[in-house]
Amino acid sequence: MAYGEWPSPIDAATAAAHDGSPEFVGFVGDEVWWTEPRPAEAGRRGLVRRHADGTEESVLPAPWNVRSRVVEYGGRPWAGTVRGGVPLVVFVDFADQRLHRYEPGGEPRPLTPVSPVGQGLRWAEPVLLPERGEVWCVLEEFTGDGPGDVRRVLAAVPLDGSAAGDRGAVRELSDGRHRFVTGPRLAPDGRRAAWLGWDHPRMPWDGTELLVADVAADGTLRDARTVAGGPEESVAQVDWTPDGRLLYASDRTGWWNLYRDGTPVCPREEEFGGPLWKLGLRWFAPLDGGLIAVLHGRGAPVLGVLDPETCEVVDAAGPWSEFAPTLAAHGERVVAVGAGPRGSHEVVELDTRTGHARVIGARHEDAVDPAYYPEPRARTFTGPDGREIHAQIFPPRNPGCTGPADERPPYVIRAHGGPTGRAPLVLDLEIAYFTSRGIGVAEVDYGGSTGYGREYRNRLRGQWGVVDVEDCAAVALALADEGTADRDRLAVRGGSAGGWTAAASLTTTDVYACGTIGYPVLDLTGWGSGETHDFESQYLESLIGPRAEVPGRYTERSPVTHADRLTVPFLMLQGLDDVICPPAQCERFLARLAGRGVPHAYLAFEGEGHGFRRAETMVRALEAELSLYAQVFGARPPGVPTLELGT
Template sequence: MKESFNKNDYGFWNSPFQAKDLASKSISFTDLFIDNGVVYWGESRPDEKGRNVIVSMHPDGSIQDETPPEFSVGTMVHGYGGGAFLVKENQLYFANSKDGMVYHKNLNTKEINPVTFPFEGRFADFSLDSKRKFLYCLRKNDSTQNQFPPTEIVRINLVTKETEVLFTGSDFYSNPSVSPDGKKLCWLQWNHPNMPWDNNELFVADISSENIITNSKKILNSSVGACYQPIWSPKNELFVTFDGNNYWNIYKIVNDSFEIILEKKSDFGRPMWISGTRTFSFLQEDILIVTFCDNGMWKTGKIYLKNNGFVEINNNLSTIYNIAADNNQFVMFAGNSLLALAVVSSNIKEPFKFKILRKSLDDSFPSNYISEPKEIEFTARDNKSVYAFYYPPFNPEYLKDENNLPPLIVKIHGGPTANVDCLMNPKIQYYTSRGFAYLEVNYRGSTGFGRSYREELKGKWGIKDVEDCLDAVKYLIQKNLVNKDKVILAGSSSGGYTLLSTLVKNNKFLCASCTYGIADLIAMTEHIHKFEAYYDQSLIGGSILTDKELYFNRSPINSANEIKTPIIFFHGDKDPVVNVKQTEKIATALKENNIYHEVYIFSGEGHGFKKAESIVKVLDKELKFFQKYLSN
């Protein structure tokens, strides 16, 4: 163990967290189901070039791949995926990203066959009526060749393979779900300029004995808000989360109206960036297992529907991304400050205990090098509370330098309608174990703190988020936790926009890393996918058609001469969300202003890098870039 070191040692510590291991020994999870005691999940594998595989774990502990190498399970109906498969009654239905078709696997015979004909489009968000042999789902209809292809609710006849369009005309649909008795269908729908967390509508229709959809009606609510995850109970009762009281709480639909089950100042929902996520499920016909976010920390509980009683479950988990339940057993994608995201299982008898079924991170990473986050609540310049997670540098092989302070990486999350979680993240540990402090800010606009906190960014994108991140850094400097001269910014996607906006207003940062960031808001509106086509209007507080000057002034590209900070850029050339020209344009502006920068464009990568070699290169180049400026 070192006895002493100078200030330059911070950021240069030897670490067991290596880039190649983070890429090759880690996976990410997608959809989650449990059926007859067997747990099914989707996982993306960087060492297979990002191929998505459905994996199962049986009661005896055996794990197997359910989809062979010629398939990659995935869909892009709304642009970000999710809802790519369904398991029910030993039958598996999945969307194949390679050809866009839907396939059926009989889990008893292991036979796989297509249930749709070749079609120019994508399917997602499946619901099965096994008695009548129908599969209800969403379809993005690319055959129209429209700039914004229509989204439809369709019904696939599992005998004939014919696909019938049930509903179209709204800009978006989600969560088509048939009741257990096959007599009702529910779904959500919304239109531009709304995002699904701004405002949407819950619909219910009848299904006749002749399979005709009738009596379609909107379930009205007296307050403005957004629904999330409509789900049928085993008794054919409809439940949904709704944030009309400022928080996503759980409601039951009674006599075509919303009746609250549990009123709590916590979010039992999340923004629908992807399909197929759930925050509650039925353990029994009258018992819900629920997950909820309480000021940035995810928790678990049970709701007893007979009396609407609530019991919180202390299971030491702080991040939960999905949940499924069946026959008194429930499974989740979950983790905490010491556990990277994992597939975990528990049961109604001992819900406070959980068993790890699959880890996203290889066991070879040493737990004694992990820096645990500290929850921070600080007062912003407008005297309102803002939240963050601070990770101090930590490595058991190095002593804390009492005479010097560590460099700080400020990571700005994307979305911006999203949040950072209290979760063991190997990339954070990659830096903290090398002597960097690390800060993740849940700036105003983040989720998990109620609707009003989420909406404080409306009209203020590039302003409030910037101020909150600057105030978070100021707070750590005042607490004497970090070196004020060695603060580094990092951000991706919309987080890249906040990063660039911050650098326009403040040139005191050491350097920055921008991954598929937004520099030109006007150009963004010209190259945007359907899901986010009008997202900018609420965030900026205007329209490109009537407020072009506002977009111009809020675009970092038009103030690039104010940026004095060296930046490293990463972007995929197949990014459908943020066009690669965004990075090329801001890099050209920096070159004209003689500001040092580096640019790395990855062939075949989209919005989020999937290939192991891309992940390794980003980590290696980013670290060397940071260390270059630390040593100057």
């Protein structure tokens, strides 16, 4: 049967219903809580409680949406403890970004005020301190209407609600010396606090500072000093061991490794940390007995338990080949979120006394026969100048179909976002949506991706739009040359920074027959001068080069500059509420393309921001993408609405 026409039980609605994963796991007393997506409920994130008897409860009904907008990508939005045998939880609601207090049986009550200035007050990484009657957290405060009119400090919010209408009742803990800060981590004796800070133009994976301050009796932070980190050293996470020693992950050797009071714990050429895209990500968690739960590895991070005295790491056994950077520990128990090629992300508990790991939440259930899932494999390709390129290959797979013997399948080359990120080798029904129909997928960890050390990550410095484009093309052409893919039926797609790579690939190479460009960066000159949010507003200083020194490079690299070179069909997807890559970028690109006769479609979605969360949006986008490929590759997939391509 023709590639692209294989009948599949994985429709777009099934893929959309299983999009997203649990996040921000934590303990409330002995119970495990976490957030998880609700695509069918306008894309909100719910807060889930796992009771002692194993039953799960969605704690807050719609429309409560437990999600912070700090640095736009967000951060840990909740914290909990037990008082008098009853859970006490604080959380951020996405709609108003206020911090709320919640106790089961009651209604959430706001703890913070609404600001009339700019985009308001935002909160992340709360730490509950009932003995002080406060919540300590990160405060992001807008001081004007511009995206750069913002300050960030550590702050203490009264638990009694007295700050709900009074900004003056919020007590600031830090002095604002850094543009960005992470939440405070308190030493076990409560006498010291540690956090991370950094400033423009650095991103947190370029360089951060680890600060420690003394906590005075009146709850103020005094004598803040930098104890690690710097402009070329990224400290990704900090915490305290139960005996009060400072534990952190630094890449000072070129790999994120662990340090305890400044001394290396287990030096290895692998990662024990990662890029801090959201505040509150956790790659390690100290245990009461002196061991440390860690995520570690090259490429995919796996869950293990590290003995810091012997450097021995024992990995958790199970079907999970990759874990997300959200760990929590309680006594000798560890909770994480893991997934694998045959299963989606699940909440996993590891008992470090027995070594037994089990699923305790968001359990994967096969939506269809697993025979329709792809069987991916990690591969390493050779790129320009002999450099290694890591990629995940998902060949077509369908138990009832094979392609024509004299043909090779079409392939979609996917560029991940970030660009400082990586593509996980896990079950993704969006990918299976294509592979089960006879279209292969390759996810490329191009130069600049994380998981392979700082040298690999730094390949993209000054080379965004070059190295990423070259690496994706090298993988695509290698698959064609070895007979895995059809050279004439290659597509490229990506979202956010991946949308940039897709657009740059279509305007500067002749490798692809079509492409999908999702919520992209297209015009560096506009994006870097006020069209994006504060967190990434100077990201281009490292990705492209200092604007003051290479201003012409910003124009020359931009896909909008070369829109006239685009000759193949494409689909463009955009959220109209996106403040990271705003619709103006797409509109400017399409205006440059007008009248050139290039078949394309532009789908813009109300109520969607940077990345899609609503089920109906994901269904429309996925079906449109398949229809584009089918039209270009000469296939007629059954049951898929035809995307109308205009010129």
